[in-house]
Amino acid sequence: MTRRILLSHLSLILLVLLVLEVPFGLFYARSELSRFSHAAQQGAMTLAEVCEEKTERGITGDLPDLARAYGRRTGSRVLVTDHRGVVLTDTAGLAPIGRNLSAEPDIAAALRDRPFVGRGSAPSVGGNVLLATVPGRSDAVVPCVVRTVYALSPLKARIHAVWLALGLVGVAVLAAVSLIGFALARSITRPVRALELATAQLADGRLTDPPATDHGPPELRRLAASFTATATRLQHLLREQQAFASDVSHQLRTPLTAVRLRLENFEPHLAPCAQDSLDKALGELERLGLMVQGLLALARLENSAIRPEPVDLDIVVADRAAIWTAFADEQQVGLAVSGARAVRVWAAPGALEQIIDNLLSNALRASPPGTVITLAVTDAPGQGGHTASEAELHVIDQGPGMTRAERLRAFDRFWRAAGADHDGTGLGLPMVRQLTRASGGEVTLEAAPGGGLDAVVRLRRAGSRTHRERPGTAPPRTPTTPGAVPVTAAPRTVGRSKAR
Structure with missing residues (x-):
């Protein structure tokens, strides 16, 4: 949230700076070039009047000194021609005296009494230049032409300096706004972060801060x-x-x-x-x-x-199956374990044992003699060929099963299917769902292939075990008696009704 508030402030200020500084920089560059061009033209016209007077009096020998003095004063290169376009003097020495330049566009325009001001390229003076070529006019006659050439690099340097100053001002403004915006965002988001922390604490069961x-x-x-x-x-x-x-x-x-x-x-x-x-x-x-x-x-x-913790699913399944085998034998029902090994899942402490006890108790009640109850550990179907991030525990019986409507209602408290035995409470499956959700998983009831019911418990994987052996020599724990519902911090409830 702090980042979003800061970015919104910076974006707004940056937009304002662009709207203000870019037009100002462009206007300044154009105005400086226009001012420079106008000054160059006015200076050339003044020099042309003096050269015209010297030419009419026949004092052309003074033109080189006059041109050099003007060039030193203005920092320009000065070239003067007569009424035919023949060079009379050139302060840069690039055009020899006597050379005819009447074919060049700016000289030709000035000989036709049209001043010329424009930019060009002159490698001898370091790149782009400004040309100001004006006629020295006397009535309808053009006795001479004056060309002044100015290097544009100093002007560009001044314009670049102004752009740099504008950029530095913009950076300084953005930095100041960043500090102010960060302080403002922190003052706004600090209470929000405190509320977030308090909400997390309350979700854990106790608000300490x-x-x-x-x-x-x-x-x-x-x-x-x-x-x-x-x-x-x-x-x-x-x-x-x-x-x-x-x-x-x-x-x-x-x-x-x-x-x-x-x-x-x-x-x-x-x-x-x-x-x-x-x-x-x-x-x-x-x-x-x-x-x-x-x-x-x-x-x-x-x-x-309840905080889930990593649990060895296949070990717990094997342990509970060993405990419930005796009860299954009393009712002439087989108990089979199959599926993956070395599977670790996230589960609430003690929840996995209670889930299996409840599901096995329900499956045992619904299973006729001579049938088999299967406990299978499988991978949840992955997506796109990726490794499954969940594991599934299937408790499959071969009893009469349930209709789709009964499976949808089976997790309601106290609900029992028609014809269920009367010693059930209808709390076994609600307890299973509560324990599964507390472990971060989900439980569903599905129709088993060939009849019966498939109770599917999906839990998040917690990584692989280092030791992959399945303990089988440990002494079995005392089984929870089918039908008993001990009330403890992690209750091991066993439902008694067909409705589970």
Whole structure:
């Protein structure tokens, strides 16, 4: 912004200088040449009158001294001819006495009583010259002609000096305007940069350096004050919401656990015909607990700033697949891992594990016995033959799949497809989308070839690993139980509905 303001000022001043100085320089050059030509013509006419008088009296022997005196006084070369164009004297000695110059244009014009003033070229005097050739006239007779030749180099030197002075003045004006414009631009943009820094801090979750409200133009001061008040209010609301989520998590967990224990204590005292109702009540109670914890986890994700970090995608996929294999075997479902190795992506801390857990849990519920769930790591389709800047994680099942309308609504909170099992919360896929976006990526649902659903998670690449071996001897971590939704700073929510 500083550069644009400075360039706008300099462009305007440069335009003004060009409009003022260029016409002035051209006018000065033309006026100096015109003045010089007029003075040369007047001087030649005065000398011609004297030469005419000398010629009529027959005192032509005085003409060389007269011409040399005039040439020394005016810095010109003087040539005098008689009425036939024969040279009587030449101060430069270039034209010998007695030579006939009546064929030269300026001499011929003067012999016809027409003065001639113009520019020409004379290498003997250093380039361009000014010729002033006038007749020495007596009534209708032209007894003599006087030619004065002036070098134009001194005049050009004066004109060039004026152009140089104009250029120096323009440079000085531009330099002064640059300093003034830079100071003005800095005074305007300093509050804007402070607002930009404060906005970035607020986006990270905490405003530590609020913008000053006593610098810059009045409009920016008022903007800084309004921004500070808004940011303070937002931070207060975020703290209150986070505190509310923490309090609700603590306050709801205890009564829900107590209700569950009381219902379970009824089991020995119930008739067999009421056992089914008790099981359904416990199931609904468990689903309520999962729903509350999922909502609180989503609230924490939305209210916190998460910085992605490089994560080994293929290692995390292999690790989670090893953990979920046991659960898949219980339902007679296969679990296969394929795709690229040594793939690093940007992901929020702990987010990638939760994304895979949720997608595998949903895929396992939708997969009939005897089918296979595939976890594939591939490169995102590149453009123009260039290397892909994103990697894709595919979780593909062979279940009934979803229609296009269902896939579009699957990420809505609490939405479940018709015929979904009743113990789901409809928060699994919303959690996946929130975690993926927090990692700088995107997730979509697509129809799998041959039936089923393909959940595609696209994440930005973070470069290659130095060590490309895939660890396989490390002890597996304790798996997150399918259906459980632990509420932590990085929740590992597992959805339970077909709608995911």
